[in-house]
Structure formats: structure tokens, C-alpha cells
Amino acid sequence: MYRYDDYDQQLVDERVAQFTDQTRRYFAGELTEEEFLPLRLQNGIYIQRHAPMLRLAIPYGNLRADQVRMYGHIARTYDRGYGHFTTRHNMQFNWCELEKMPEILAKLATVQLHAIQTSGNCIRNTSTDPFAGVAEDERIDPRPWCELIRQWSTFHPEFAYLPRKFKIAVNGAEEDRAVIRCHDIGLELVKNEAGETGFRIFVGGGLGRTPIIGEEIASFVPWQHLLTYCESILRVYNRFGRRDNKFKARIKIIVKSLGVDEFRRRVEADWAHFKDGPSTLTQQELDRVAACFVDPDYKMLPKTDAGYVQAQADSKPFAAWVKRNVRGHKRPGYASVVLSLKKTGVPPGDVTDTQLDLIADLADRYSFGEVRITHEQNVVLADVEQSALFALWEQARAGGLATPNIGLLTDMICCPGGDFCSLANAKSIPIAEAVQRRFDDLDYLHDIGELELNISGCMNACGHHHVGHIGILGVDKNGEEWYQITIGGRQGNLTHLGKVIGPSFAAADVPDVIETLVNTYVAHRHEGERFIDTVHRIGADPFKQAVYGDKTPAQRKVANG
């Protein structure tokens, strides 16, 4: 992991001092509500339904064990004993008092944690592959680049008051696990024919109320020019992005209205003046940062651990967990483990203070003291010896962190929804729970196989419903909560937006509808075929027919789509 030097630490400390004074002036009446708003947002603080919500940054998803313990401490001391991992490498606390925020941020800063730019119309936390550095299909490790972007984007003076929020994601593997084409800037690490590292750059992707897949703006930007090229993209957006309508203010709207070719022309015209300027990256700086991301001290191990194989033969539950929650590793004898935060009855992504302490202990014991957070709201221990997996599983299971459902229907992405979020049109957590209860039988769940179900409580799409194999979107119809269902969406290299199957449903009907969709898949699937592949092979009609039958929408208890 990246290790702060004195300069990094000083900036975080100075931020705490700055915000402490701003909060003091707010309570003294020297700052208006409107003036304080972007200041608190850029320090991660929303005013929510019940209390202020504090959103902390987990830079590109990486945490140290002592930082996870600090989360546990904050949850116990200032919250109600739990926190929530979001879909963008953030930790959220829902019950902290505004007056205590400076104190909380000061404590977090002692372990290099912060809430910088986790909200507001600025460059947000950079996200990437949770298996960076250990994935078998990795071409180039994205983490040093994420750190360079973190530093460049932190307190960038020119881009703190953009038309709207701005998100960057980086992928360095064959399979895109960072959803880069649904980001304002998506960066794909590539090598050119000469073997030099650079970036294929996508721009203007995003979900939200106008879901758009990002378009390629550059096929290869040499790594030295990453920051100046991104600055030119940001500068064109900052100057020409729409500020008259919040819902049309994201970069995707200006890229669409200008067309990617005209947008590129403007970016490159600007870049011509800044390329090779002082912000050009140096080999020395790259080397300094990359040195933080070298392999840990791996042992030389046999490719397969005999005890691990035997344990799977002896214990069916362990074998089921291994099948779903353990991934291959680039080093012989090692594995990556996904700790599931999708236990039935617990809101997806929620984690208690004791679970946080357990995660930290497991990381220290088995995975070099490091933890990653996935955008699917689970926790990864990236570097575990196969011989330790059984012991790890037993401890994780005792802590409620070993539900064997990674990639299955109950491993759903879900935003906090109407229970917490003031933007939401509808609740999402109870829907997730109802669906989880319907599919609680593990054998059935495993038979259904890989199925990504994503739930958003409103069209802002924090739950990524557009790219779920099944997506559920909460909508408001005359003050009532309804749920619109999409199928056929997917993330990854073949990122695709799902299509709405028809009119929306009342909350109580959602589990039935999901079950009908699943049954339709089971009836049509070829052997070994996943839900998403069946949908794309046979199309949406059989699913619509099964759900709506011959009834017209008017005959069902539905709202208009």
C-alpha cells in the first residue's frame, strides 16, 4: 500500500484544521447554509433523513488493518455500532453529529484516513479493480496510477467547483472489474507496439438518470502525459459543461451534445499548450509510488495445498464457500478471499464494529495486514495462503462474514435507499431483504448460478441497477413506492445497459417477479449457461411473457412504466 510521507500527512492535517475552522464559523453564523454546503460536502458530510452522514474515502479500495480498526472505533464511539461500504470505495456512517465531525476527522487523520472530496462537484475518489496486483489476468498494476491520480486530484485548485461530480476509474486487467466505461473518465492501462505503458481513455460514461457508456477519446496517451491530458478534459468540461440544469451537468451530456469528435478536438487544442509542462509525470515519481505496491513477502509454496484440498472433501459448507468466495491468485499456493457482506437480513454493505475488528484481525493474521473493498460492497483479503483458508473460513463464519454467495443472486448491490438517503424515491434495503429471503435455500441459489442483481432507490443509480443482470429501480408514483425491473444489463468488458421489462410493481410483488424471471431462465437455459447469457440469447420477450402473461398492464396492479 501507499505510505504517506510528511507532505501527504501535512495536507490531510491542514484539511482537518481548515474544516474545523469552517464548522466553527458555520455555528457562529459567519457562514450561511449555502456557503457551508459545498464545504461540508467536499468533506464527506451530507445532511440525511435522520442525521448527518459521513462518507469516508477508501482510496482505490485499499485499507490497512489499523485503518479498519479505526472504522470500528468510530462506529462504536460516534455511531450506532455499524458502518456501510458503498459501491464506490467509500465507508459511510449514518448517525454522527455535525458538531463532532471535526473531532472524528482529526482522529481519522492520525491513521491517514479522510473524507476529502467524497461528495460535492469535484473530482471524487478514484476506483479500481479490487484484485489489483494479485489477479491472474492483470496486464499492468493500476494502483500506482490510482495513487498518482489521488494526489493530483486532491485539492486541485482549478477543479473544486465543477458543474457536477466527477469520477475516475482505472483498469489494468483483461477483464474490467472497475466499470470504467460507466465513469466520467475511464482509464484502461495498455501497452503500445513498442511495449510502452499508456492509457486508452474513455470519457462521458455514467449511470444516473441518463445512463451512457463512455466513448473513447484517446486510444493511447503515454503515461507521462496522463495528468496533463486529464487536466485538459477537466478544463474543457469546467468551462463548457452545463451549469443551468443539475440533471444535465455531468460531462456525459456535453460529450453527447458536442459529439466525442468535437469534444476531443477541444481537449487536444487545450492539451497542446500544457503537454510537456511541469505536471508531466517523471520516472522518478512513478518509481517512488510504484515501490509501495511491490509484492509482499510471499512464501515459495506448492501450487496446491493438500490439506486445503482434503478440507474441501471433508466439509461441504467449506467447499461451497471456496467455490463462491475464493479466487485464484497469481502466486502458487495463494488465494484471494471475498468476505461477504450480503448475509440475509443484513443490509448489503453494512458492517458492525465487531466485524470491522474481525476483518482487521483476519487481515493481520492471514493477508499481510491489508484489505480491499469491492464496488459490489464486499471485502477482499487478497493474499491468503491456501493452507490458512479453512481456519480463516471458520473465523469469518463465526463473525457472519462467510455467506457463500459471491456472484450469486443474493450478493446484490444495493444503495441505502429511502431508509437513509434523502434523495431516494423508494426504499431499497427491504426489497433486498425480501429477495434474499425468497432465495435463501443455498442449493437452489447455487443451481441458479451467477446472477448479478442490483437495486437503486432512485434514478441516481448508486446501486448500479442499469448494469445488473437484473436491475431494480425504486420510483415514486404519486407518493407511492414502485419498482421498475430491467434485465440484460452487465458490467465488465461487455458493459451493457439493461432494458425495462414493463410497468413497475408494488414492493410486495418484487420477490415473485424475480422468481418468475429466474424460473424462466431455468426453463430455457442450456447446460452451464448463465442467466445473462440466456437473456441475450433468447431476448427479453419470454421473460416479459412470463411476468406479465397476456394481461395488459391496466389489468395488473401496476403504475405506468
Add this chain to the structure above:
Amino acid sequence: MAKLIKNQQILDDTWQVLTLDDGADAATVAVPAGQWIVPLAVWQAQPALAARGDVAPLLDGADDPADLADQLGTLSLVAVNFPRFADGRGYSIATLLRSRYGYTGELRAIGDVLRDQFNYFTRCGFDALQPPVGKYTDAQLDAALASLKDFTDPYQASATFRDPLFRRHARRAA
């Protein structure tokens, strides 16, 4: 009298800002005697103003700093308007004036100019900051000078730090 923060000091300021009312013609609107900051449209429509020496152009968010590129060598004051503090276009305009176009005269932020943005303003190249008249008491304005120094050693290259942190300092090997 309006206050101006320049070079980290609080000064009295005598420049006035001319606004172009709806329907007024930029080519014919009168610019009275005295020091006036005028909209770019007026500046462009009345070339004689440039010779007066006590008139300066004002760029709004939608204006293109390229329109002043040829004159920047002779100008001693350019103002940039922030209609709302959350409208950040002026930061890019300042960056372009200082770096791409090499402007070295006074660059003044006017409009909704608040202390919590002072640090970012100066780093983007504003060396003169003019909060709205009456926004701050003298004591508050004194205290606000501290905001200029919110961050001792920022990461980025900017008008106040020619180089980014990684070129400014030999950073400890990790």
C-alpha cells in the same frame, strides 16, 4: 469603500464595475471618468478605452480569454467575475490567462468572492481578491487572510507553485 486583498494585504480600492443593463449597447454605453472595470463586450466594442489606462476588461464565465490574448502584454488589470461562488469557470479562465497566455499583470476575482475559496483563487493565478462590499467586517477580513495559506505544500503545479510537489521536493522513497 471596497476592500481588496492584494499580495496578502488589505487595501482600499477605487475601481468601479460597470454593468451593461439589458438593452444597453456595448458600443455606445458611456464609461465615465475614473477607474472602471467594463464587460468584455464593451471593451471590444470601444477600442479607444484601451488607451485610457484607467479602464480594464472583465471576463465572465462564458467569455473566452483568447479574445484578450493580443492585448495581455499591455494590460495592467484583468478582472474575472464569479456570479456565484459555486460557479468554477473563473478558475479555468485564470489558469489559461496565467499559463497559456502568459499574462503577468493584476488578475482580480470579483463577484461572489468568499474566503473559503481564497486558497484556490490564488493558486489559479488571482493576485487580487475582492469580496462583495459589506460581506466581511474588517476583523473578519483580517482573519480571512489566514485562508490564503490553508495548504502549505499542495500537490499540484499552479500559478503559485510552478512545479508539482513531486518536482518541488525530493520526496522520501517509500
